[in-house]
Amino acid sequence: MRFLSLIWSNLKRKKLRTSLTLLSIFVAFVLFGLLCTINEAFTGGISVAGADRLIVRHKVSLIMTLPVTYGRRMEQVSGVASAVHLTWFNGIYKNEPKNFFGSFPTDPEPFLALYPEILLPEDRKQAWLKTRTGAIVGRQLVERFKWKIGDRIPLVSPIWPRQGDGAWEFEIVGIYDGAKKATDTSGFYFRYDYFDEGRSYGKGLVGWYGVRVKDPAQAADVAKAIDNEFANSPYETKAEPEGAFVQGFAQQIGDIGTILIAILSAVFFTILLVAGNTMAQSVRERTEELGVLKAMGFTNELVLALVLLESCAIALVGGLTGLAIAWLIASRGSPVPNMLPVFYLPVRYLFIGAGLVLGLGLIAGILPAVQAMRLQIAHALRRNA
Amino acid sequence: MFNWLSQIVAVTLFNVRTIPERKGAAFTAAVGISGVVAVFVGVLSIAEGFRAAMRVSGADDVAVVLRSSADNEMTSGLSREETRLIADAPGIARTADGPLASAELFVIINLPKRSTGSDANVPFRGVGQASMKVRGDVRITEGRSFDSGRNEVIVGAGAARAFSGLEVGRKIRIGQTEWDVVGTFVGGGGAAESEIWTDAAVLQPAYHRGDSFQSVYAKLVSVSAFQQFKDSLTTNPQLKVKALRQSEFLSEQSSMLTTFIEKIGVFIAAMMALGALFGALNTMYSAVAARTREIATLRALGFGSTPVILSVMFESLTLALIGGVAGAAAAYFAFDGFKAATINWQTFSQIAFAFSVTPQLLANAIILTVVLGLLGGLFPAIRAARLPIAAALRET
Numbered sequence: 001m002r003f004l005s006l007i008w009s010n011l012k013r014k015k016l017r018t019s020l021t022l023l024s025i026f027v028a029f030v031l032f033g034l035l036c037t038i039n040e041a042f043t044g045g046i047s048v049a050g051a052d053r054l055i056v057r058h059k060v061s062l063i064m065t066l067p068v069t070y071g072r073r074m075e076q077v078s079g080v081a082s083a084v085h086l087t088w089f090n091g092i093y094k095n096e097p098k099n100f101f102g103s104f105p106t107d108p109e110p111f112l113a114l115y116p117e118i119l120l121p122e123d124r125k126q127a128w129l130k131t132r133t134g135a136i137v138g139r140q141l142v143e144r145f146k147w148k149i150g151d152r153i154p155l156v157s158p159i160w161p162r163q164g165d166g167a168w169e170f171e172i173v174g175i176y177d178g179a180k181k182a183t184d185t186s187g188f189y190f191r192y193d194y195f196d197e198g199r200s201y202g203k204g205l206v207g208w209y210g211v212r213v214k215d216p217a218q219a220a221d222v223a224k225a226i227d228n229e230f231a232n233s234p235y236e237t238k239a240e241p242e243g244a245f246v247q248g249f250a251q252q253i254g255d256i257g258t259i260l261i262a263i264l265s266a267v268f269f270t271i272l273l274v275a276g277n278t279m280a281q282s283v284r285e286r287t288e289e290l291g292v293l294k295a296m297g298f299t300n301e302l303v304l305a306l307v308l309l310e311s312c313a314i315a316l317v318g319g320l321t322g323l324a325i326a327w328l329i330a331s332r333g334s335p336v337p338n339m340l341p342v343f344y345l346p347v348r349y350l351f352i353g354a355g356l357v358l359g360l361g362l363i364a365g366i367l368p369a370v371q372a373m374r375l376q377i378a379h380a381l382r383r384n385a
Numbered sequence: 386m387f388n389w390l391s392q393i394v395a396v397t398l399f400n401v402r403t404i405p406e407r408k409g410a411a412f413t414a415a416v417g418i419s420g421v422v423a424v425f426v427g428v429l430s431i432a433e434g435f436r437a438a439m440r441v442s443g444a445d446d447v448a449v450v451l452r453s454s455a456d457n458e459m460t461s462g463l464s465r466e467e468t469r470l471i472a473d474a475p476g477i478a479r480t481a482d483g484p485l486a487s488a489e490l491f492v493i494i495n496l497p498k499r500s501t502g503s504d505a506n507v508p509f510r511g512v513g514q515a516s517m518k519v520r521g522d523v524r525i526t527e528g529r530s531f532d533s534g535r536n537e538v539i540v541g542a543g544a545a546r547a548f549s550g551l552e553v554g555r556k557i558r559i560g561q562t563e564w565d566v567v568g569t570f571v572g573g574g575g576a577a578e579s580e581i582w583t584d585a586a587v588l589q590p591a592y593h594r595g596d597s598f599q600s601v602y603a604k605l606v607s608v609s610a611f612q613q614f615k616d617s618l619t620t621n622p623q624l625k626v627k628a629l630r631q632s633e634f635l636s637e638q639s640s641m642l643t644t645f646i647e648k649i650g651v652f653i654a655a656m657m658a659l660g661a662l663f664g665a666l667n668t669m670y671s672a673v674a675a676r677t678r679e680i681a682t683l684r685a686l687g688f689g690s691t692p693v694i695l696s697v698m699f700e701s702l703t704l705a706l707i708g709g710v711a712g713a714a715a716a717y718f719a720f721d722g723f724k725a726a727t728i729n730w731q732t733f734s735q736i737a738f739a740f741s742v743t744p745q746l747l748a749n750a751i752i753l754t755v756v757l758g759l760l761g762g763l764f765p766a767i768r769a770a771r772l773p774i775a776a777a778l779r780e781t
Contacts, residue, residue: 024663061493158460248503252728270420274664277413
């Protein structure tokens with residue numbers, strides 16, 4: 001510990017260079033944090049997908065509808081515990097296309113039972129069951145539009161116009177939270193009975209089903225059994241585990257996601273290269289001083305430790321602040337809630353980041369440190385002469 | 386004046402000649418800047434390419450008609466009666482076969498993507514007889530066009546590239562019907578190339594669509610005929626539709642994704658530029674520090690401070706330009722024409738496009754380089770010029 005002041009004065013002696021290096025490491029780790037956040041936003045749904053749940057959709061594509069009667073038939077298939085349907089409503093608030101969010105008619109009770117990650121207080125649940133036009137809204141969406149319980153929300157759906165003038169009205173009866181951070185709380189769920197009675201065509205048709213299987217190990221077999229049940233009907237299905245469905249969906253972004261991540265990684269490593277080189281250089285410039293230290297009786301190991309500590313100190317200060325700022329930025333929420341509703345920096349990436357910070361400090365310091373350790377005193381002192 | 390100029394040249398040459406002695410630091414600065422430029426060009430070429438795909442195919446003399454409440458084709462719906470009324474509107478170009486208007490259906494099917502093997506949403510369009518004449522730039526490159534009334538499809542070049550099983554001669558099974566792939570078409574690199582086309586009359590029963598359509602594409606007699614066409618539709622009490630120029634329609638359809646990519650691109654480039662600027666500053670400061678005595682000697686010999694400043698700036702600019710040009714070239718070779726496909730959330734379907742490194746983008750990259758080079762050199766140059774001569778000469 002008594003050598004801390006030595007390290008401190010070494011850092012201080014070229015204040016400008018130290019701060020520039022600090023800043024570039026800082027920038028690199030802000031980028032790293034945001035990269036991880038974006039990556040998580042692209043793929044995050046996979047980690048919250050229930051292992052015991054399937055998604056059953058029309059075989060041709062998700063935009064095709066299935067009969068509402070399929071739910072009962074699915075529950076007859078052996079291995080199926082329960083099934084609930086959802087439909088893509090495409091609700092738009094205040095007739096502004098940018099005021100768009102995921103909105104779905106469903107059956108309240110089975111829905112809440114199938115998706116336990118949707119946390120809704122019991123009294124709100126009762127209110128939803130009592131209110132025909134009631135809707136429950138995710139925390140993130142409520143904050144986006146500054147809604148509160150009791151508000152009446154007019155929505156227009158280009159797909160499902162209501163009989164008459166086409167506009168729908170809902171009453172917010174509950175606000176739900178996510179059980180996990182990665183749970184999407186940007187949804188708007190309302191009652192199917194209200195929806196089915198009001199829509200001007202397509203009665204009795206729903207978008208897709210969520211299905212709970214009794215034994216997750218049997219999920220693939222149950223999926224096959226469901227598809228067989230409806231094979232050769234006008235509405236053939238494709239059942240797959242929720243994780244596979246979400247992953248397939250994320251992969252649709254495909255190349256763009258991969259390329260963004262590749263580019264960000266390239267950025268990250270370029271900045272580290274530049275910063276690391278500068279740090280190494282600043283140690284090399286001080287060879288003769290290290291010689292003096294050794295002449296005064298500092299051991300080889302101590303010199304090694306001093307040099308390493310110095311480079312780690314720069315890396316830690318710059319890198320950890322960078323990670324902290326990235327975390328702050330991410331926790332302010334998604335800049336594009338329409339496209340990436342789940343936007344946060346998972347703790348595991350903070351640990352990985354901290355590991356990289358330490359790695360950077362060690363790698364940037366190790367070469368000059370070893371050189372310093374092996375330095376012949378006489379040679380070092382003569383170096384500049 | 387001449388003396389002043391020759392001073393600048395002399396000091397600058399002297400600086401530049403000594404760059405090889407500072408290989409490491411100079412190289413680092415150049416690498417940093419080339420990285421910035423490569424990333425800047427790379428990310429923005431995605432947005433450029435995407436926009437190009439949308440723009441090329443969007444003609445100003447082609448109109449798209451949708452139900453008035455719809456914001457894309459998928460959420461639109463028109464009856465046959467309505468499509469007839471639209472085709473009869475004034476302003477539409479006509480041939481001996483009738484008006485150049487095509488009533489179309491737009492659905493999505495799932496096909497495995499080549500790059501990942503997982504299912505992706507591929508747009509499947511049922512078109513009318515006049516569709517190719519309406520669009521003008523669509524032509525068959527392989528095989529033939531579909532026969533009307535048969536389960537035959539033609540595949541856009543981009544779709545054929547991005548999804549598997551779409552080669553001419555193959556069959557694709559959608560639901561309970563099988564479709565023969567009979568041809569491949571190009572559409573000037575535009576959005577249509579991401580699609581699969583068939584006869585709308587065959588697609589309707591296959592999708593339980595009865596006798597309804599989702600959009601009408603119409604070729605207008607001229608660009609300026611659009612207003613007349615639009616007015617006649619919106620004032621017709623039998624119709625609840627909206628008309629858009631195809632160019633507007635397509636750029637609106639892609640606005641979300643292009644904005645997203647541009648935002649991310651500019652943000653990454655800005656962060657990276659900061660990082661590289663710190664690197665360049667560090668390099669130039671050490672360059673000045675390493676030559677303190679030399680600079681002081683020059684000043685003692687009577688060289689002015691302006692030549693010293695300019696020479697440092699020039700050196701920094703040279704390094705930046707070397708890095709910038711290398712980065713831009715690398716990005717050009719790595720990204721220009723790179724084929725990719727991604728989902729456009731607004732249409733919920735895949736769009737295939739090619740990255741495009743435009744001359745404008747390269748010019749912007751070079752401007753960025755120059756700014757970085759000048760900024761990176763400015764402060765160290767000022768420090769060099771302000772060195773107290775006597776003290777600096779004594780420095781070891």
